[in-house]
Amino acid sequence: MPKMQFNRFVPVLVAVLVLGGIGATAWAHCQVPCGIYADQHRFEQMLEDHDTIAKAQASLAELAGKADAQSLNQAVRWVTTKEDHATSIQRTIADYFMTQRIKPDADKYVEKLTAAHAVLVASMKAKQSADPATAAALKKSILDFYRASEGKEPAFLHDHTH
Numbered sequence: 001m002p003k004m005q006f007n008r009f010v011p012v013l014v015a016v017l018v019l020g021g022i023g024a025t026a027w028a029h030c031q032v033p034c035g036i037y038a039d040q041h042r043f044e045q046m047l048e049d050h051d052t053i054a055k056a057q058a059s060l061a062e063l064a065g066k067a068d069a070q071s072l073n074q075a076v077r078w079v080t081t082k083e084d085h086a087t088s089i090q091r092t093i094a095d096y097f098m099t100q101r102i103k104p105d106a107d108k109y110v111e112k113l114t115a116a117h118a119v120l121v122a123s124m125k126a127k128q129s130a131d132p133a134t135a136a137a138l139k140k141s142i143l144d145f146y147r148a149s150e151g152k153e154p155a156f157l158h159d160h161t162h
Helices: 003-027 039-063 069-101 109-128 132-150
Strands: none
Touching: 039 069, 039 109, 039 132, 069 109, 069 132, 109 132
């Protein structure tokens, strides 16, 4: 590559790398000491992810046994959606709660850590299964984690009883 073309390429490459890094970091709640936390929002989001997982499992049950192309396509899409939302919950626990909100020197550290771990495991099981019991266990683990984390009964803007 001639030197002149290379010199034009370097600033573009640097910009892409910097902007790509900023986007990836911001997605995980920036992980800088910003002090901006929205725990209630994170719990709401995890419950919304749970609702999607439960709907995906119910839809998969309806599609089970169908062999037409459209039903198979829809089943694959529901599996992908279910797994994406379970992964979203896992990332919220790991990237937000475990790295930023659960402090080793805080009261009830072990209780919070144990409850967070239960959400991770329940998410994994919901990801692996189409059994609605795994979604129910996931919701219970999220609510139990809320109780451990917030020290009170859950109160949410939206009804997550689906």
